[in-house]
Amino acid sequence: MGPIIEELYPIGSRPGIHYLPHLIFISYIVSLIGAFTTVELLHRRVSGSGWRSLVQLGACAVSFGLVAIWCMHFVGNRAIIVGRGESEIQLYYNATYTTVSAILPIVVIFMGLLAADRFYKNNKNASTRYAALLICGVCCGASVTAMHYLGNQGTTNYQIRNTPAFVIGAAAIAIVACFVAFSLFFHWSGHWMNVIWRRIIVAFFLAVAVCGMHWTAAAGTSYEIRGYHRGSGAARNINVIVAVCLCLGACGVCFTMGFIKQRQQRKERDRAKQVVLAVATFDSDGRLLVTPGGLLPCQTITRQFHQRTFDEEFNIRHPVFQWLYRVSRNWSGIVDLIPAMRDHLQHMGYVQVSTPLGNPSRDSLDTEEGDSTYSAIFRQMFCVTAQDIARSMETRLQDLGYLFEDVLTTGTLLTKIMFRDGQGKTIIANDVGLPRKDVEAGPEQPILFGRGQLLVLTRKVGKEESNRLQNIGYRFASTDQIGDQLARSMQISRHDLNDLIARLQTYCDRKAAMPRYGTYLASFLLQPSPVMKGLDVIVSKACPDRLPMVKFMSDEPTPKQLRMLSAFNGFTLDECLIRLSSASGLVTADDVFMEKFRNCIQELVGEVPEPALRQATFSSQQLDIAHGISGQNEALQATVFAFCGIKEVYNQSLSSQKLRYVPLSFFKASLRSYPGCPDHAILAHENHKEFGSLFAPTGDFSSHGNGPKSSPKWASIFRSNGKTMSESIVQADSSSEQGLVPNPQTSLDPPNSMTNPFGGIMVSQEVIISQVADVSQIELHEMGVRSQVSAGDSEQMTVADRLLSITTSFRDPHARLLTKEHPARR
Incomplete structure (x- = not known):
């Protein structure tokens, strides 16, 4: 360092500064990326008091504190040029202060987000909700301010002089902007209005809070020289390089979440054309239980129900549905058979152990198999799917609910005919294949191509159970809040959805109508x-x-x-x-x-x-x-x-x-499904007779063996006369759903003429x-x-x-x- 620097900028002097406009703009972009990542993580978090919720709130605090605040601060300070740009008098930072300034805002932000997450949602007291939002805004705004001044104190070659008025103004900007941003987010999120453009608005306000505070504070800051940097000028770029890497990581997180979102939407559209099992749980206030994304807890049973004849339809007339209906009212009669069912389905390749999303996948059933085999496989998949949903809700299968008395149709919006008129205007025609309104003509056979079918388990829970479900991440909402999103996921109209929710709620409130005496x-x-x-x-x-x-x-x-x-x-x-x-x-x-x-x-x-x-x-x-x-x-x-x-x-x-x-x-x-009916025990006995053979170990059929498990194609090696060894175990004459429906041609014959596999x-x-x-x-x-x-x-x-x-x-x-x-x- 030559004597010219000491003469131009003596110790104790305050050299002039100027700013690089492009780096100021980049600093705002960095803050916006970090803020948007925070909002996306906060939007997709698991609400509740479990460890997953705490981990996700911690990720939100890291994203906001480390990327939106810390990275923006050092990228923004890199835009400050002291003097004429001599490297000896530029801003350099102490590693200890830099590290502490990165950790402190994360801790404070986590406390603020935790307060808002715990006390704002599901709280009917308005003052408590506003207080929680105020605490969140103060903590986040204070963390922005504290990080800025703590990071500036780590400057090695300058004594920082701050103007009190600018300090107060900068802190006020940060607190007010954070309060507005998180108030909008939690309000929109509570009403399921948190669409992408609303989240961008929240991220914009958070970036304004960070950048507005930073540059307001910078305008009231002066730098007094207390030493000169002895070394390479490249050291001042280390923090910028770290900030850019963290920013790119945040971009990667955003792209990953966007990809997952698109995949979920595509899965929802495909699910609307499949046979799906869902759970509709209502609380004492009539609100519906949904996931954080505003959807019903559900899983796919199979891609399509195989119709054995052209005019066959899977509805409440079908003996398989009636078997499901009765079994759902006595889960305890079949729950001990489900592990063997799961091993059987995994061995045959109908259910894979895991998928990239963490849920077992279910392939479509082989349509070349016999009717009894197909029926047995489908009923097993229903029971295994119900068990998987019960596990995801951390409840017993016996408490999951009763099957609703109808097979619901989804994907009806996919059957609308769209065409353009002579002026190029899009016209949407009426639904194709819907039943006719003329009751005199009788019900018309619906066209099911491109549609799906939904089976719903319903129940009503008390306050204690509703609190438990909310603590593990689920939420209760009214139809007005989640109606549009739920209708889109099911590919049905909003009117049909409202009618469906009303029917499900009425079904849950229906009491047993069997009279006692008289x-x-x-x-x-x-x-x-x-x-x-x-x-x-x-x-x-x-x-x-x-x-x-x-x-x-x-x-x-x-x-x-x-x-x-x-x-x-x-x-x-x-x-x-x-x-x-x-x-x-x-x-x-x-x-x-x-x-x-x-x-x-x-x-x-x-x-x-x-x-x-x-x-x-x-x-x-x-x-x-x-x-x-x-x-x-x-x-x-x-x-x-x-x-x-x-x-x-x-x-x-x-x-x-x-x-x-x-x-x-x-x-x-x-009539055979009422609580206390002796037919429950008889059906359970028939189920054990039909599926109990699945417990028998037979060589390669062992669930832990080395046999093929991933695809029905490999399972076909073990077929004999069109059936696999494991499928031949379930005999047609012992099917527990046989005899549930009389033959249409003999429906007028006395019931005594109906055959029964058990005598x-x-x-x-x-x-x-x-x-x-x-x-x-x-x-x-x-x-x-x-x-x-x-x-x-027999029954x-x-x-x-x-x-x-x-x-x-x-x-x-x-x-x-x-x-x-x-x-x-x-």
Whole structure:
């Protein structure tokens, strides 16, 4: 160093400074990159109190403190040129101060973000939320200010002189800008309005906070020489090089998150064309549980349900769906089989152990396999998928929820026809293949190409469980908040989504409608399907798992009252009313009973205003509404008499908006799904009989063996006669979903004619006959056929099975004539 430098810039002097404009602009870009990375990481964090949430908040603090603040500071200071640019008097920094200035803002920012994350969300107290945002703004703004002045104190060859007014102004700019930025972010994020351009606005304000504070403070800073740098001038570029590397790393993080986002969106679009299992969880306020991205917890079961025939459709008529429906109401009966199912599917290549996203992937099922094998594989994949979702939600499978009573269609927006008119304007036509609105014409077969199907498990949780789910990262939101994003992910219209959420919530709030005591009068009206797919039964929309019925008596009828009702056996409803209206006007106990019977019939007509009901035939058989169902340590003793009839096939409309059609087979499955039903144990026994063979070790089939696991192509080496060794274990005759749906061609036959893989039903009739002279006056007690069945043999007949048998017998004109002539005979 020559004497000229000492003469030009003596110790204690304050040389002039100027700035490089391009580096000022670059310093703002560096700050903007760091701020945008912070906002993106904060947007994709896992909300809650777990360690993952803390790690992600720490990453946000590192991004903002190290890149947006620290890197911007040293890139900005590199724009300061002291004197005429002599290297001996430029700004050089101490390594200790530089390191401390990088760590300090990270710690302070982490504390501020933690306060906002804990106390702003899910807090109904407005003052607490504003206080949390204020703490976050103060901490972040103070960290910007502290880092700047601490980094400047590390200057080795200058004594820094700061103007107090500029210090206060710079700190105010940093705090206010940070408060505004994070207030906007948490407000938009809480309402799921945090789209990309909104996040850019937040990042812009954060960059303004950093750069505005930095250059405001720089304007009030003077540099007093206290020494000269002895060495290479390249040392002043070390901090800039480190800052550029960190900035490039932040850019890489942003590009990676953008790539993951695009992949997730593409996966969501593809998922809208697959068979997906989702979980709809509602809290006590009716809000829906969603992931931090505003989506339902879900996983793909398979890419497409294989239709065995061209007109087959996977809906609530399908025996596989009915099996899923019943199993979801008794998860404990199959949960111990799921590990073997998982090993079986992994061995066959249907489920891979892991994917780049960390979730097991599910390939489409081989359509060349037999029907029973396909059914078994699909049901296994459903159970394994449900177990995976339960694990991701850190809950038991038994607490995951019940399967919703419908197969929902997704991807309907993909079926709209888009074309341009003569002026080049885009026109979107109506949906292609949607069911027609004309109920008289019957339901039209929908076009499912390009669409997906959604199975939903529903449940309602209390405050304790909702808090636990939020602590592990999930969030509860209203439909207004996440509706648009959820509709886009499912590729359905917003109107359809609102209707779906309302149906799911109503389903969760629905209580068990099975009465405990008393005698009821019911309507059992069947409707043949217009496409020859079996029978439908007319039920109430409010209680689709119960026949429309009115209460007749508070207890069971006496033998005398049963004999009086048997006189109406085989008569239509109109005929019954005519006979009741011609009764004597005497006020006796019998007359009061008959009047009550007439009033109940009229009340039932009001509940079911169908013309077909007036031609329905009365059955005097007293049937149990519930077959062996117990509730709170006691059996349900309610009984029912019914009017049985069948509507004309050409009349598909209903006279009341409060009624709906339900497939008879699904209605039977619902009757077997009540809590306490003994059929749960029977189905569990059948499942163990069907899938229990998966536990048997057979050489290469071991789940831990060296056999092929990655692809069905390699599994085909082990095929024998079109089936693999493992698939041949699940026999067709032991399939637990066989017999759930009667054959459409024989749907009018008595239920006793249906085959059952586990044998027939043993029925014992309890009939007490009084010794009287006249055979026509035989007194019958316990008119209904009460079934006695062993729990391990087969399922009992439901009230729907018995009513179907009665309806079939009434369709025989000769049998009905004999019944009218001798109403007491069976």
